Every structure is written in structure tokens, then in C-alpha cells.
Amino acid sequence: MNEEYGESSTNDEEEDEEHTNPNENIFNGNQEYLICDAAVQDKLDYETISKKYEIKPENLKIIQAIGEGYYSDVHMGMLSSPTAEIPVAVKTTKTKTGAMNAEESEDIRKRQRQALREELGIFEHLQSSSVGGHENVLKLLGAMTTIRTEFCLLTEYCECGSMDRFLQAKWKNGHFVDELVIEANGNEQVWKV
Numbered sequence: 001m002n003e004e005y006g007e008s009s010t011n012d013e014e015e016d017e018e019h020t021n022p023n024e025n026i027f028n029g030n031q032e033y034l035i036c037d038a039a040v041q042d043k044l045d046y047e048t049i050s051k052k053y054e055i056k057p058e059n060l061k062i063i064q065a066i067g068e069g070y071y072s073d074v075h076m077g078m079l080s081s082p083t084a085e086i087p088v089a090v091k092t093t094k095t096k097t098g099a100m101n102a103e104e105s106e107d108i109r110k111r112q113r114q115a116l117r118e119e120l121g122i123f124e125h126l127q128s129s130s131v132g133g134h135e136n137v138l139k140l141l142g143a144m145t146t147i148r149t150e151f152c153l154l155t156e157y158c159e160c161g162s163m164d165r166f167l168q169a170k171w172k173n174g175h176f177v178d179e180l181v182i183e184a185n186g187n188e189q190v191w192k193v
């Protein structure tokens with residue numbers, strides 16, 4: 001998405017509400033847009049990181065929560081493209097900040113957005129042709145960086161979840177060794193589970 005947003009009202013109470021239903025909190029049409037006279041630091045909070053990856057909110061449908069990290073909640077969603085619906089993992093700031101008050105809550109969310117912004121930068125770099133990209137590197141499929149309440153990054157959805165848990169489960173079941181095979185891939189040999 002690469003739109004110029006006009007001024008809109010900012011409701012601090014709304015922003016600091018702790019929601020119990022994750023799907024209610026994100027992408028619920030409750031958007032906050034760029035305030036033109038915001039401090040420079042605040043403006044940075046809304047700047048488009050990458051025009052190439054920016055998507056429109058209406059093209060993303062959140063389906064269900066699938067995990068959480070230290071800085072983020074992760075949902076499975078469907079991204080609409082002109083030709084297809086693509087399953088994606090959607091990483092957002094956390095629904096519950098655990099903050100004691102509104103100010104603290106916004107501070108925490110700012111740090112979470114910063115962490116996601118940095119992650120997005122790394123992802124973008126890894127996709128680039130100069131680095132080469134790789135079939136085993138998670139693909140970045142989109143991002144929303146200009147709407148504070150909908151800040152998120154979208155990657156391809158991995159049906160088996162996180163690799164560490166997947167491998168640990170295999171190890172515990174004793175399946176790990178049996179399922180490892182080497183496949184010839186041109187001149188290279190690649191491990192396949």
C-alpha cells in the first residue's frame with residue numbers, strides 16, 4: 001500500500017485497550033493514520049518501509065492465532081492477490097502488553113513495532129537478488145507499515161509450524177533419522193525431511 005494518509009483522530013483509550021479476541025484487535029477497521037504535525041520520531045513510526053511489500057488491509061483476512069514470540073503475536077491469514085488466495089503467517093505487535101497504564105502500553109508497542117521493523121529489514125535483505133534468496137529461507141510476502149494499529153509483516157505460512165518444535169517432536173518420536181533423505185538437486189545434494 002502506498003497511499004498518502006490524511007489526518008484522523010487518535011483515540012488513546014482505544015489504542016490501549018487490551019483485547020481478548022486477537023482477531024478483534026487487528027485489522028478490525030479501527031485504524032490510526034499519520035498525524036501531519038506529529039513529532040519526527042512519531043512520524044518515523046508510520047513511514048513506509050518498503051513500497052514493494054506494502055499491502056492493503058482489505059487484501060488480508062485473519063483466520064486464527066498460531067503462535068507468539070517475545071515481541072509479536074502470529075496469526076494465520078489469507079492474502080488476496082489478483083490471481084489467488086495465499087495462506088500467510090501474519091506477525092503483529094502483541095495484543096496484550098501487560099502494561100500498567102496507557103503510556104507504558106504505548107511505549108511497549110512502540111518497541112514491538114521497532115523490533116518488527118528491524119525483522120522486516122532483515123527479511124527484505126534476505127529476499128534480495130544480490131543475496132540470492134533461497135528456497136529454504138522463509139519468503140516475505142507483504143507488510144503493512146503505515147497504519148500503526150495494523151503494523152504487521154507477512155511471510156509464507158509453514159504448515160508444520162516452527163522448525164525447532166517440528167524437529168524436537170520428530171526426535172522424541174524416534175522418526176527423525178528414518179525420515180532424513182538426501183535428494184540430488186542438480187550438482188548439489190540437499191537434505192530433505
Ligand SMILES: Nc1ncnc2c1ncn2[C@@H]1O[C@H](COP(=O)(O)OP(=O)(O)OP(=O)(O)O)[C@@H](O)[C@H]1O
Nearest residue numbers: 067068069070071072074089155156157158161162
Ligand atoms: N511462517 C510461519 N508459519 C507457521 N507458523 C509460524 C510462522 N512464523 C511463526 N509461526 C509460529 O509463531 C511462533 C512465534 O513466531 P516466531 O518464531 O517468528 O517468533 P519469535 O522469533 O520467537 O518472536 P520474536 O521475533 O517476537 O522474538 C512460532 O513458534 C510458530 O509456531
